[in-house]
Amino acid sequence: MKSKNQIADSMYGSNFDDLYGGEKAAVTKRYKAQAKPKKTVRRAPVSAPAPIGAGVDAAVVKFGRPGINGTKESVVVPGTTVEKAAEQAGMKVNLTKEGFVVKESSTYEVGQVLIKNQELYDGDLIFIVTGVDSN
Numbered sequence: 001m002k003s004k005n006q007i008a009d010s011m012y013g014s015n016f017d018d019l020y021g022g023e024k025a026a027v028t029k030r031y032k033a034q035a036k037p038k039k040t041v042r043r044a045p046v047s048a049p050a051p052i053g054a055g056v057d058a059a060v061v062k063f064g065r066p067g068i069n070g071t072k073e074s075v076v077v078p079g080t081t082v083e084k085a086a087e088q089a090g091m092k093v094n095l096t097k098e099g100f101v102v103k104e105s106s107t108y109e110v111g112q113v114l115i116k117n118q119e120l121y122d123g124d125l126i127f128i129v130t131g132v133d134s135n
Helices: 002-011 021-033 082-088
Strands: 060-063 068-076 098-104 125-130
Touching: 002 021, 060 082, 068 082, 082 125
Parallel strands: 060 125
Antiparallel strands: 060 068, 098 125
16 A cells, blocks of 8 residues: 555655645545455354255155146155145145046156045155046
């Protein structure tokens, strides 16, 4: 960082004390505009954050109707029933006309009809189809 005398010498070829009022103001303005050296502060090392959901048991299940706007996910605690998980995903199911059929699962067979009180597991994809009894 340059001193006021160094700035005055480079601008006017004179010492700061020998300058007139306006010249001193210009030198002072340049002096204050200089980037001040930043102080470095050492901080304690930060440990890596835990992944989201670490230590929390959760299952991600998907629901869909064949041919209608894809699937909707629901994150539930293990042991949640099919009916409750569908409600949480925002799927309106008329159990007198529709039922639950397994499309993908590591626990159930593909095509298996689920009753509304059966548990869901992580990764299950359930179709809601007409003409299936899930009561």
